[in-house]
Amino acid sequence: MKDKIVTIKDVAFEAGVSVATASRALAGYGYVKENTRRKVLEAAKKIDYHYNLVAKSLRTNKTQTIGYLLPDITNPFFADIARGIQDFAFSRGYTVIICNNDNDNIKTQLLMKMFIRNRVGGIIYSTPYNDALKQMVETTRKNGIPTVNCYGSTRINASDVITADATMGCYKAMKYLLELGHRHIAILKVRGSGISKRRLEGCKKAFTEFGLEMNPDLIVEADDFTQRSGFRSAKLLFNQPNIPSALFAFSEQLAMGVLKAAKSEGIAIPRDMSLIGVDDMIADLLDPPLTSLSIPTYEVGHAAASLLFDRIEKRKNDSPPRCMLMDETLTVRDSTGSLRTAISL
Amino acid sequence: MKDKIVTIKDVAFEAGVSVATASRALAGYGYVKENTRRKVLEAAKKIDYHYNLVAKSLRTNKTQTIGYLLPDITNPFFADIARGIQDFAFSRGYTVIICNNDNDNIKTQLLMKMFIRNRVGGIIYSTPYNDALKQMVETTRKNGIPTVNCYGSTRINASDVITADATMGCYKAMKYLLELGHRHIAILKVRGSGISKRRLEGCKKAFTEFGLEMNPDLIVEADDFTQRSGFRSAKLLFNQPNIPSALFAFSEQLAMGVLKAAKSEGIAIPRDMSLIGVDDMIADLLDPPLTSLSIPTYEVGHAAASLLFDRIEKRKNDSPPRCMLMDETLTVRDSTGSLRTAISL
DNA sequence: GTGAAAGCGCTAACAC
DNA sequence: GTGTTAGCGCTTTCAC
Numbered sequence: 001m002k003d004k005i006v007t008i009k010d011v012a013f014e015a016g017v018s019v020a021t022a023s024r025a026l027a028g029y030g031y032v033k034e035n036t037r038r039k040v041l042e043a044a045k046k047i048d049y050h051y052n053l054v055a056k057s058l059r060t061n062k063t064q065t066i067g068y069l070l071p072d073i074t075n076p077f078f079a080d081i082a083r084g085i086q087d088f089a090f091s092r093g094y095t096v097i098i099c100n101n102d103n104d105n106i107k108t109q110l111l112m113k114m115f116i117r118n119r120v121g122g123i124i125y126s127t128p129y130n131d132a133l134k135q136m137v138e139t140t141r142k143n144g145i146p147t148v149n150c151y152g153s154t155r156i157n158a159s160d161v162i163t164a165d166a167t168m169g170c171y172k173a174m175k176y177l178l179e180l181g182h183r184h185i186a187i188l189k190v191r192g193s194g195i196s197k198r199r200l201e202g203c204k205k206a207f208t209e210f211g212l213e214m215n216p217d218l219i220v221e222a223d224d225f226t227q228r229s230g231f232r233s234a235k236l237l238f239n240q241p242n243i244p245s246a247l248f249a250f251s252e253q254l255a256m257g258v259l260k261a262a263k264s265e266g267i268a269i270p271r272d273m274s275l276i277g278v279d280d281m282i283a284d285l286l287d288p289p290l291t292s293l294s295i296p297t298y299e300v301g302h303a304a305a306s307l308l309f310d311r312i313e314k315r316k317n318d319s320p321p322r323c324m325l326m327d328e329t330l331t332v333r334d335s336t337g338s339l340r341t342a343i344s345l
Numbered sequence: 346m347k348d349k350i351v352t353i354k355d356v357a358f359e360a361g362v363s364v365a366t367a368s369r370a371l372a373g374y375g376y377v378k379e380n381t382r383r384k385v386l387e388a389a390k391k392i393d394y395h396y397n398l399v400a401k402s403l404r405t406n407k408t409q410t411i412g413y414l415l416p417d418i419t420n421p422f423f424a425d426i427a428r429g430i431q432d433f434a435f436s437r438g439y440t441v442i443i444c445n446n447d448n449d450n451i452k453t454q455l456l457m458k459m460f461i462r463n464r465v466g467g468i469i470y471s472t473p474y475n476d477a478l479k480q481m482v483e484t485t486r487k488n489g490i491p492t493v494n495c496y497g498s499t500r501i502n503a504s505d506v507i508t509a510d511a512t513m514g515c516y517k518a519m520k521y522l523l524e525l526g527h528r529h530i531a532i533l534k535v536r537g538s539g540i541s542k543r544r545l546e547g548c549k550k551a552f553t554e555f556g557l558e559m560n561p562d563l564i565v566e567a568d569d570f571t572q573r574s575g576f577r578s579a580k581l582l583f584n585q586p587n588i589p590s591a592l593f594a595f596s597e598q599l600a601m602g603v604l605k606a607a608k609s610e611g612i613a614i615p616r617d618m619s620l621i622g623v624d625d626m627i628a629d630l631l632d633p634p635l636t637s638l639s640i641p642t643y644e645v646g647h648a649a650a651s652l653l654f655d656r657i658e659k660r661k662n663d664s665p666p667r668c669m670l671m672d673e674t675l676t677v678r679d680s681t682g683s684l685r686t687a688i689s690l
Numbered sequence: 691g692t693g694a695a696a697g698c699g700c701t702a703a704c705a706c
Numbered sequence: 707g708t709g710t711t712a713g714c715g716c717t718t719t720c721a722c
Contacts, residue, residue: 020701021709023700032707050488055698055714080419086418095442098443099435117397119398285601365693368715368718397714404718
């Protein structure tokens with residue numbers, strides 16, 4: 001139980017070879033006779049040697065680590081993405097440092113600097129690409145650290161971008177509602193949100209395909225993606241002369257707010273109104289289980305890591321930023337029904 | 346944009362001092378004249394220097410990193426703990442490596458080895474202290490890496506332990522039910538679960554205090570903590586001659602299963618039966634919002650990190666393992682009511 | 691207060 | 707196939 005640190009030198013001595021050979025055997029590269037390799041590995045095990053990644057990192061000037069910057073790991077949406085990233089990274093022998101910025105620019109800057117100090121091989125971020133981040137991305141690039149914008153925004157920027165195809169997803173969801181016979185369909189989007197805009201485009205496309213046009217009065221703008229906003233907006237909507245036969249809310253939280261508002265107004269779902277949400281984190285637990293456009297969060301994370309490792313390993317860090325879109329899928333549950341249902345009552 | 350790496354040497358040159366002085370100024374220890382320090386920091390900024398933690402780690406033989414081993418970051422319960430750990434670690438200038446073992450012993454071993462190879466300063470784990478883990482904890486201890494068992498089990502083991510006071514929590518919850526007038530109270534625990542056993546003890550204590558005894562027929566053993574198990578067990582229970590006036594399920598998932606079973610049997614909650622759950626992750630979103638015993642997950646994580654840093658920084662790594670208990674709190678919502686309600690109907 | 695220099699554990703030429 | 711050896715970028719004695 002001596003505190004003497006066991007190094008590769010000790011392994012080499014124990015195995016009766018040079019440190020170079022020991023190194024080659026341990027790291028598994030270069031030419032080592034199978035017999036020698038075995039001898040070295042046995043010696044390592046015997047003297048309880050543990051490879052020192054810190055030393056390797058210093059020597060090779062690259063770590064087996066990447067950073068992931070997100071708003072808050074407590075948010076299941078990002079936790080799923082994180083899992084996708086971790087699994088991919090781990091399969092490559094990498095470790096990931098997860099940091100929460102709480103949507104705070106000061107923290108962003110601090111954390112990105114921490115990533116650099118730790119000499120991460122690359123950084124994935126799921127946080128809006130604003131000026132604070134832009135500046136830090138610039139800095140990391142100068143330091144040879146590639147970045148991937150993971151579900152942050154599709155706005156052209158200095159990083160590779162991976163995100164879900166929101167336009168296409170909403171097109172599918174809206175088409176589904178139209179096929180059910182709905183025409184008087186309300187949208188609950190968020191004011192000033194880029195992704196809301198893209199979602200709306202998808203909706204419009206579906207309407208156009210049906211030779212219809214959306215009623216601007218039914219496009220409601222919420223302040224943010226929260227449940228409270230959803231509740232408030234829905235209340236307002238429900239106090240109009242006639243309520244829509246279907247409502248498409250652009251987040252799960254918004255939809256939950258709508259659900260509450262509907263309950264309080266005695267509006268039964270889906271009998272009186274069909275409801276679709278987005279995100280699908282706990283949609284199946286709601287009452288009624290919510291038909292929902294689900295974002296393939298795990299796959300998004302996985303793909304982000306894959307994009308990042310392309311740059312880290314293949315060193316093609318000078319090629320222009322790429323953009324990759326993942327398919328959103330519609331999961332039909334109990335909150336939607338055909339228009340006939342509503343008419344018959 | 347040259348790829349030349351900027352080192353402390355360059356900073357020293359730029360500032361016109363020796364590397365030793367530059368090092369002292371940059372790391373902020375030892376004697377450096379205020380004036381010199383400023384000069385060095387300015388030089389560093391000017392040539393865009395980024396401190397290299399890898400080199401520091403190699404030299405000092407300690408990293409600014411800890412490891413957190415959990416079943417799955419996607420589980421909000423552990424994500425909350427992770428957040429508590431991260432925040433504490435970050436405040437100490439540490440970074441945390443989060444690894445999911447999916448309750449798999451092989452992965453546990455792999456990941457713990459990864460932690461050692463990365464020379465983490467300490468490890469927190471939220472995974473059962475079984476033989477596989479025990480062996481790895483032994484190994485880390487030999488390598489001078491302290492460990493904290495965070496909500497894993499209170500069984501005496503080689504690590505510091507932090508957990509919630511389940512016995513006390515359940516005592517409070519049960520007392521609440523008894524004060525509401527309930528006597529015919531069912532428990533939904535999990536067979537073979539250590540924590541379930543401690544929870545049951547708390548319940549018994551409350552009964553004893555009221556001069557009562559628990560009815561063994563109403564202590565139901567589920568196979569695991571899942572919703573499916575809760576549903577199945579509740580169904581069985583509800584098909585008995587008379588249903589209990591209250592039910593206490595030892596996890597949120599179990600309670601959700603009970604909720605579903607009750608709905609399918611036409612049992613109204615809380616009118617026909619009161620229901621209490623444990624965990625309180627999404628209890629407020631359920632229908633009805635669930636009265637719930639909440640585990641202070643964030644605080645548990647925070648405390649775990651605090652315990653760990655005691656050992657890392659104060660180097661009192663030879664003192665015997667400590668055990669720390671956090672209070673669980675009862676959050677009353679709509680799923681519980683006084684017995685009179687039930688009688689009156 | 692500051693500087694010179696040794697060395698943390700590993701890798702990668704290069705020599706044999 | 708294997709060995710020798712010079713560092714990677716920092717810290718930290720020990721002189722001055």
